[in-house]
Amino acid sequence: QVQLQQSGPGLVKPSQTLSLTCAISGDSVSSNSAAWNWIRQSPSRGLEWLGRTYYRSKWSNDYAVFVKSRITINPDTSKNQFSLQLNSVTPEDTSVYYCARASVGATRGAFDIWGQGTMVTVSS
């Protein structure tokens, strides 16, 4: 079955870059019927979609407006994984970060597979 395994540091200093990776098993990051997403959750702001990467003859990305200037999501086909980079973090970026698959065919774009979540704290 499809599984997503997240990795990355749980503590990031203010103004630095938050970097997380999501390793995919049982599916391909290059799949034409999936999109690979990052979502975060905090008690104050709930669930927030950050962005996605997907392959449809070429690679594309969509990002949430509120982080568009600070975010990069990249696929890594050699390792079958994708990554999140969020620049210039502040304490307001403290959240649990999830990677998730949106399956276009099977569940019409719903997030049907989620990673285990990574608690990231932004603090000096």
Next chain:
Amino acid sequence: SYELTQAPSVSVSPGQTASITCSGDKLGDKYACWYQQKPGQSPVLVIYQDSKRPSGIPERFSGSNSGNTATLTISGTQAMDEADYYCQVWDSSTVLFGGGTKLTVL
């Protein structure tokens, strides 16, 4: 900007029917999804495309979406259904989540 509104909490007795709603402008024109999240766990998809259940989700979970309201219905609610529930839609190549509803089974 588009917003989805959910009641913060809903209570239901075991065996009864729980209805959790999600409101948004012309929400019925979009496809709604629902997620269940238990403490310390990742969300789980329970309804997609308004009313479809992924494999492995019990039949007691059902959904509807019309007008300005999407509804998640849990028939014969069990203690194991106590969780937070979130609605979600796609809007102009971005994703929106509702604020979540805590379902208490008592």
